[in-house]
Amino acid sequence: MSDYILLILAIILMILGIIGCLVPILPGPPLSYLGMILLHFSRFAHFSSNVLIIMAVIAALVTALDFIVPVWGTKKFGGSKYGIRGATVGLIIGLFLGPPGIIIGPFIGAFVGELIFKDDIRYALKAGFGSLLGFLTGIGLKLAASFIMTFYFVKELIT
Secondary structure, three states: HHHHHHHHHHHHHHHHHHHOOOOOOOOOOHHHHHHHHHHHHOOOOOOHHHHHHHHHHHHHHHHHHHHHHHHHHHHHHOHHHHHHHHHHHHHHHHOOOOOHHHHHHHHHHHHHHHHOOOOHHHHHHHHHHHHHHHHHHHHHHHHHHHHHHHHHHHHHHHO
């Protein structure tokens, strides 16, 4: 019975891990990794230590990069912390508008944030684009990590 509970919790964590790549409140790759750990302790699958160590490093690295890449993108394009904060607010608002909102929201948020910081439309567009690019790169990295973990999860579950 406890193996089935572990399996159900592991599947829920894997799903939450993928959702967490898009929702800034949830840590996507770490949740996916926890799903792998729970599956590992059930009788349905057993990952090798190497796979678990590599996935832990990937989850930690991608989680750290998720904080660095948006800042790098914003600074690379001349932006400020207002652009980063605006992109985050734009994403949260964009979540209620579906997939287009998730993409357009951070750009509009970063643009407005930069306009508040410096009343220059060209500057705000450039910095907003950098913030958006960094933000989307972070999402891409998190999705890639969570999908890799999901692949190993399903592969181990099937075989």
